[in-house]
Amino acid sequence: QVQLVQSEAQVKKPGASVKVSCKASGYRFTNHGINWVRQAPGQGLEWMGWISPYNGHTNYAQNLQARVTMTTDTSTSTAYMEVRSLRSDDTAVYYCARPQQYCSGGTCYYYMDVWGEGTTVTVSS
Amino acid sequence: EIVLTQSPGTLSLSPGERATLSCRASQSVSSSYLAWYQQKPGQAPRLLIYGASSRATGIPDRFSGSGSGTDFTLTISRLEPEDFAVYFCQQYGSSPLYTFGQGTKLEIK
Numbered sequence: 001q002v003q004l005v006q007s008e009a010q011v012k013k014p015g016a017s018v019k020v021s022c023k024a025s026g027y028r029f030t031n032h033g034i035n036w037v038r039q040a041p042g043q044g045l046e047w048m049g050w051i052s053p054y055n056g057h058t059n060y061a062q063n064l065q066a067r068v069t070m071t072t073d074t075s076t077s078t079a080y081m082e083v084r085s086l087r088s089d090d091t092a093v094y095y096c097a098r099p100q101q102y103c104s105g106g107t108c109y110y111y112m113d114v115w116g117e118g119t120t121v122t123v124s125s
Numbered sequence: 126e127i128v129l130t131q132s133p134g135t136l137s138l139s140p141g142e143r144a145t146l147s148c149r150a151s152q153s154v155s156s157s158y159l160a161w162y163q164q165k166p167g168q169a170p171r172l173l174i175y176g177a178s179s180r181a182t183g184i185p186d187r188f189s190g191s192g193s194g195t196d197f198t199l200t201i202s203r204l205e206p207e208d209f210a211v212y213f214c215q216q217y218g219s220s221p222l223y224t225f226g227q228g229t230k231l232e233i234k
Contacts (some may be wrong), residue, residue, distance in 0.1 A: 035223065037170075045162075045170065045213055047223040061221050095169055102175075109176040110217035111160040115169035 002026035004096050004116035011122045012086050019082040020119045022096030029077035030054045033099050035112055036070060036081045038092040046092075050099065051079060086123045093118040127152050127218050131226035137234040144201040146229045148214035153194045158217040161190055161199045164228075165210045173212075174199065201231075209233050 007021040022034060036048040049060040051070040058070050069082045083090055097112040128151040138144055148159070156177040162170035172181040174190035177197055187202040201208055214226040 037223075044227045045215075045225040047221055047225065050222055059222050097170075100175075107157050107176075109157045109179070111172060111175040111181075111215070112162075112170075112223075113172050113175075113181065115171070118169050 002098070002114050004098065004114055006094075006096060006116040006119045009120040009122070011124065013125055014086055014088060014123055016086050016123075017082060017084045018086060018090075018121050019080055020094050020096075020121070022079045022081070022116050024077045024079070024098070027098075029072075030074060034070075034072070034079040035097045035099050036068075037095045037097055037112075039095070039118075040089065040092045043092075048081070048094075053077075053079065083121075086121075088123050091121065091123045093120050095119075126221060127154060127216055127224055129214050129216060129224055129226035131212075131214060131229045133229060134227075135230045135232060137232050138204055139234045140204050140206055142204050144199075144204055144208070144231055146199040146201075146212055146231070148192075148197040148199070148226050150195045150197070150216065154197075154216045154218075156193050156197075159190075159192070159197050160215045160217075162213045162215065163208075163210050164213065170213060204231075206233075 003025045005023045030053045033052045035050050051058045053072040067084045071080045095118050096116040098114040100113040102109045130149045132147045159177040161174040164170045178190045189200045211228045211230050213228050
């Protein structure tokens, strides 16, 4: 079955970097992008960015563009998301999610149909 | 940037009752770009509805979505105990690529 499995929780100090992985299985990795979404404690969902494993193209949220890098390794069907210069407000659960584009009868639908289980990143001195 | 505003923030109902959740967009959104997700504590979000009204695979028919333009609704016809959770609407756009509403918490009365 289609699955996204993420790396374990991490604790980092302010100013450090964190790299989270997301391993895909059950589908052709290069046929779909990967979104990254985060959720601060008790808060809503924030889209961070998207990467295409097919050609490496990225699209980052403007507020994170300077500190985030998304990459993929097609040989292992794994996506990575790195945040640099961590701050306390980067404490969150980070999710990877597969975007789905489904077109029928001239209409195209966009949504995220499969999600990883989430990786907790805690930033604390 | 399109802002999605969900109401109410919290909805208190009993099992068996009907739930109506609202998602209002700051600008018109294509219906095919509007989705709803359910999130339970400690779990990842789960896709419920895409294209404003199409149920995702395996979603019970007590869940339905409707709306167009700037006003969208998620309706749960008869609440089951497992339906008490947080619900988010989401739209696909240009910049940023995706935005989410702030969520509606559906709690047991």
